[in-house]
Amino acid sequence: MDRDDPTRIRDIATRWSLIRKAHAGDDTSATSARHALVDRYCGAAWRYLLAVTGNEQIAEELFQELALRMLRGDLRHADSSKGRFRDYLKTVLVNLVRDHYRKRPDGESSQALSDALASKDVSAAIDGEGEFVDCWRDELLQKTWTALDESSATLAAVLRAHVENEELTAAEKGRIVQGMLDSPFTANRYRVMLHRARDKFAKLLIDEVAATLDSPTEEELRQELRTLRLLKYCQPKT
Structure with missing residues (x-):
């Protein structure tokens, strides 16, 4: 890349540093970092949830659950040594979708969600x-x-x-x-x-x-x- 300066790249504040700060405690700084995480990743998360579910109501429900987990500090297990943060976030989102499709207790809705999860398009979107x-x-x-x-x-x-x-x-x-x-x-x-x-x-x-x-x-x-x-x-x- 002719346009980039390695020194400048090394000085960029990474999302991993933000994640570590968000889970360093429960003080004001950590809380602010958690809100920043939600702001930073809400767009990609929402796009993905809507794409794989094809349903705005379900996507909204899952997105709210993701935001709650972020603000609660549940992403503390993310580890930069295990790969890219986008891979970790995708795993979190996939698990949210799968849990939603599997845990609905009401019969008709549960069957409808099971059918959706079994559909080729949804499965491919989730697994791919x-x-x-x-x-x-x-x-x-x-x-x-x-x-x-x-x-x-x-x-x-x-x-x-x-x-x-x-x-x-x-x-x-x-x-x-x-x-x-x-x-x-x-x-x-x-x-x-x-x-x-x-x-x-x-x-x-x-x-x-x-x-x-x-x-x-x-x-x-x-x-x-x-x-x-x-x-x-x-x-x-x-």
């Missing part, structure tokens, strides 16, 4: 890696867009104009950005700012992914980006 990876990837991209918005409204507008209107010329995209920002935007300025926007997005995305790992090497980070199909966003455009 792809569904969760897609949800995790989508959430990382969303968080990167949010970070870009917060970092520079101009760069965010330029990049959005590009990805949403790839067929247009630089001059036409410049006019779109001009309308969004109410500021003059020539074709040349658009080209320069697009390069900067891509570079900033790549750095923010690398930061987001690096923060989900525990002190990753450059190769470990590259492999995670490759697994999540995000590496293309972090390579220079010709």
Whole structure:
């Protein structure tokens, strides 16, 4: 990755450090860290639960249970030496779904849930890696867009104009950005700012992914980006 600085990557506060802080006690700092965990992972968790259940009511019920467990400190058993946090979180979510499908005492609902669990689509979604990876990837991209918005409204507008209107010329995209920002935007300025926007997005995305790992090497980070199909966003455009 030509855009990343190994020293900067080592200095990123990892989600594992947040997890350890969240389970270091019951003081205000730990409580705040637990709330931060919920905020950090709610998007990916919700996407996954809705995808595998196909039911907003069930997904909401399971999501609330996950949030309760996080705030209660039940993720204290997560161990960075045993792998990536996303793998641990997926295991927690899979167990939530399976428990929900198996423990409903009411006959008709229990049968309906059993039938759903036995269905090919639901079983494949639960057992397979792809569904969760897609949800995790989508959430990382969303968080990167949010970070870009917060970092520079101009760069965010330029990049959005590009990805949403790839067929247009630089001059036409410049006019779109001009309308969004109410500021003059020539074709040349658009080209320069697009390069900067891509570079900033790549750095923010690398930061987001690096923060989900525990002190990753450059190769470990590259492999995670490759697994999540995000590496293309972090390579220079010709």
